Amino acid sequence: MTNQTYNVLAVDDEKFSLVLLQSCLRNENYNLTTCDNALQAVKEFKTHDFDVILLDVMLGSIDGFEVRKLIREYNQKIPIIFLTSLLDDINSSLINRISDDQYSYYLNKSFQKKQLMEKIEHAVRVYREESDAARFYKQLNVDLLLAREVQRVLLPPWCSLNKHMLTTYLYEPCFRISGDSLDLVELGSGKYLLFLADIAGHGIQSALYMSAIQSFLKALRLEMVEQAWLPNVILNRINQFFCNDLSGGSYMTCLVAIFDYPKQRLVFQSAGHPGLICCSRREQRAYEIDMGDKGGVPVGWFARTVYQEEDNVYYELDPGDIILGYTDGLIDLKNDREETVATPLLLSLLTSLMEKSTFLPLPYLLRSALDQIGYNIVPDDVCIVEVRGVPKGDDNILQLINLSKGDVSRGVEHFWRFVEERTHDNELATRVELLLSEFLNNVIEYECANRPGLRSGILVQICLREPDTVFVTVLDREPKSDQDKLQLSRDAADVFEQQNKAMASSGRGLAIIRTISSNIMRKHFNGLNQTEFLIRSAQPWSVQS
Amino acid sequence: MKAEIRQYIIEKLELDDDETIVMLIDSYTESLNDNTALLQKSLQSGHIAEAAGVAHAMKGASANIGAQPFFEVCRGIEYALKGGDVAAGKKLLGELLVLREVFLQETL
Structure with missing residues (x-):
């Protein structure tokens, strides 16, 4: 018997039974209340x-079962021990009614004190253990959600655009927290480091490893001189950090790639990770970049591993190339027949998708296409990242707009200037500006209200097509669903005000957008929204640079 | 019967101080008297379901304290009344009254 105190409520219309219970439990660790x-x-x-x-x-x-029903309205699990008298009451119907409730027990009224105490202790122990487990899992759930938020914050924005390249990625944990890691680090002089890894496991441990590795990469960037940025050097440093500083029993496959756009060159090395795919516009096909038998073992396997310079793979980039990296969660996607994604299928899909992707992110198009042909069972985390040179041309402009109204104002002004300068059609430029202003502000109000800052953004492309057409394409990410969000208390008045604002702006915005655009098309690709507007001008024009 | 009940309280309920034992037997006696009166009244007025309920409560209290003869006769009354055999119930009530008289005469 333990020294814990039990608060017991005894209910019996026979007062003598209550007196007897009081006598039995007196001087023991019980606080008895009788009714x-x-x-x-x-x-x-x-x-x-x-x-x-x-x-x-x-x-x-009233019978005890009615009382149990009333109690269960307030507490589903508190143990209830039914006391009744002897064998004649133990008929199957009574036992069935008691057993209807998982947390109900039975004790014969001719109990011995020891039996009574053991029954109470057993019932309470089960109840307390379950309550503790429930509390533990609730806290674990909060921790997991927090770890996922940390993981999201550590990821680069879903889309990055600079004067050299456009990078987008799709990151899809199979459970709440992914074991995949991704980072994009600007090294200076037009060089960028892409780090893609698959850490063993999926839980909080993975998120912690990921945060440690990403912090290490950022510290490494400050420490290393530019000439030293070679994939094998970085892998050696990460391996040392992984084996010595983290001293974990885990490991990760990873790929370190350095893009040098001014020199149109890519160098990478794989440490047990899938290689890179090139979607070549020039060759009009997607293929795996040949690594020969180069590459090393996963990071974390052996502290003494040395990743060699001769295992770095060099690749000359063509301006139209789209380079795709992925974790093996992509090829582990399954269909109903348990078939995984074979490489020829992957390459064939990419070949057909790249034809229609002037700037639409292949990770999303690919994932969506696989989903459509039945590869919708996700047994592992999926991460797909693409890097491409910025599409150039006098007749189009691509811009990434951060989720703030100030950025939208500056962005639409820029779009107005682009259209006006090339078409000399002031009215058309104004219509484009007005449409984008309304739509982008709507996206911010509606979809991105809970995702402030620079973690996300809206990608906008304007394409001029002679003699009279402007195509406006907007890509934005869907907000995470409410049920997945980390629940933080908010002031009710604030919630109402935001809803009112959203409703007010939505109606007005939509009317304006419909007046300006003769055709609106919206598509969804696994969390990415594509909205395309067609605007026709009253007068024909020809593009002037 | 009181000696058996005393033995039951000491052995099964692990209560061995005389004060508690006397208090429990007194309390049981009071309950027995009250319920017997209630049972008689219910039967006389034809409230059979209520009478069966009282017999059930008496059966439970008797089981609690190890008063086996009372438990058995109360169980008989409860079953007879629930089965619609009022005559048998009344006959057993007679037995209960006799048993109670004996019990009340006993000293610890």
């Missing part, structure tokens, strides 16, 4: 905390 009627019992239960209830099956006009 001789159901109404008083429910009232007591609602106002005090109890660990267990001892309940007579027959309580005058």
